[in-house]
Amino acid sequence: MLLGQFVAISVASNLFYLALVLTPRLPSPSSSHMLSSFPAPVVLWLPVLLSFGTVTMSPFTSEHSFLPNLLLMHTLIILPLLVPDCLFPLAQASAQTRSRFGISLKTLYIVVFGAALVLHARATGQAAGDPLVSVKNLALKAWDVLHSHPAQLSIGWDVIWTSILFVVWLVLHPELQPRVLPSSSTIKGRFLTAMYLVMATPLLSVGVLAPHVFWTT
Incomplete structure (x- = not known):
């Protein structure tokens, strides 16, 4: 999250994937058990959910309120990194030592998925305008918007590359794929998984698909 403030999100996500690859795996319970037991304290989930509020308000900002809203969004994203580690209880911590207002990481993923x-x-819906607009016209309109401004072009292609990297990462790491996808232990399974991700990511966006993947892993 911190790197994302200084470099493109696609670059930051690549560095994150690299860190995961270089980090040795330790014996642990199943992923589903970890998701249900790992606590997300209020200092983590509250800034995340508040940041969605700034995203919601972005289309309604003016030339005077856009920058403050953007700065608030970025501040909320890095806020959990400034909190002392002692406020982030371990998954195996007892119920008494966990945050009173903490929620499970799985619950946080579900909420983020719904909000996204x-x-x-x-x-x-706003981009399509007419509910009867064809997919081709919608794609052409999106392409025009992507190239409508240098800032839009930079952010838009950053999202595209982040989405591509996310798909590649999941295809190459079957252990992280959700249970709803076919097993990727075979070539056929990997092909079906890749096809699903290639079709679902442009339609749902990586912001929607990523929490869904980690929620159902």
């Missing part, structure tokens, strides 16, 4: 889905649906 609503925002994506709203943005897609």
Whole structure:
């Protein structure tokens, strides 16, 4: 998150994937058990959810309120990194030592998925305009918007590359894939997984698909 403030998100995500590859795996319970037991304290989930509020308000900002809203968004994203480690209890910590207002990491993923889905649906509906617009016309309109401004071009292609990297990462790491996808232990399974991700990511966006993947892993 901190690197994302200084470099492109696609670059930061690549460095994150590299860190995961270089980090030795330790014996641990199943992923589903970890998701259900690992606590997300209030200092983590509250800034995340508040940042969705700034995203929601972005289309309604003016030339005077856009920058403060953007700065608030970035501040909320890095806020959990400034909190002392003692406020982040371990997964194996007892119930007494966990945050009173903490929620499970799985619950946080579900909430983020729902919020991202609503925002994506709203943005897609506004972009499409006419509900009867064809997919081709919508794609052409999106392409025009992508190249409408240098800042839009930079951010847009950053999202595209981040989405591509996310798909590649999941295809190459079957252990991280959700249970709803076919097993990637075979060539056929990997092919079906790749096809699903290639079709679902442009439609849902990586912001919607990523929490869904980690929620169902």
